[in-house]
Amino acid sequence: MNYQDALNQQAEILDQTYHSTEGTPYTHFVCDGLIDAKKYYSIPLHILIVGRESYSSGPNAKKECIDTGWIDYLSHGGAGQAQNRNPSLENASKWIHIIREAYAGNEFPIDHATKQFRAQQLSTIAWINLKRESNTESAYCGKTGFANELPYTAQFIKRQIDLYNPHVVLCGGTYDEVKKFIFNDANQSQKYESSANGFNKRFERYNKMLVVDCQHPAARHNVDSQRHLIYSIIKENSDFLHDLVSND
Secondary structure, X not given: OOHHHHHHHHHHHHHHHHOOOOOOOOOEEEOOEEOOHHHHHHOOOOEEEEXXXXXXXXXXXXXXXXXOHHHHHHHOOOOOOOOOOOHHHHHHHHHHHHHHHHHOOOOOOOOOOOHHHHHHHHOOOEEEEEEOEOOOOOOOOOOOHHHHHHHHHHHHHHHHHHHHOOOEEEEEOOHHHHHHHHOOOHHHXXXXXXXXXXXXXXXXXXXXXXEEXXXXXXXXXXXXXXXXXXHHHHHHOHHHHHHHHHHO
């Protein structure tokens, strides 16, 4: 797909998402999607991360607005000049690199997730947050948190996913919600589930994508085990993924 066409379609979908809620409109809507559209469509293996909640630490964080700062934040590695680390995006960027190395048939990589490394890896993917409202006083916050928006927004998230046509979808603490609201036709997938070393190994093969269950990228326990688990899943599905890419 032409990346400019993709950006235009993405903008249309996000605008429709913004106007999708009933009764309680968004006050602070954080846009997500393609980090660098040109890079995304130039790399054969397309990766999408589905996260829980958007957030913004910029000057607009508490203002009523449509905020595009999330994409800019990711494209620069997710840290300001006074803060070089971002544990959540360190993990996410390592996951991305692990997927690409496993897909290429290489050994498990040992990475130091510098800001430059994070920016380089994150710029190659798309990222969707199930909750677009960053204000902690949002009507959509509560016990069920990020899932409260999904009855209204799931149809638009599906359209975003179709637009990005990902081969690998990493669900960062969102697997059950994605299964319930986004990929809810069980007849279209092959499910795989097992337990090892305290982790549930869950992934599903659809006609055009591999959907993988991951812990939230901000989780600080068992991070090495999670990375090795992702590596093993991609290696296990290497032939499947290469077939997907070759048939695009």
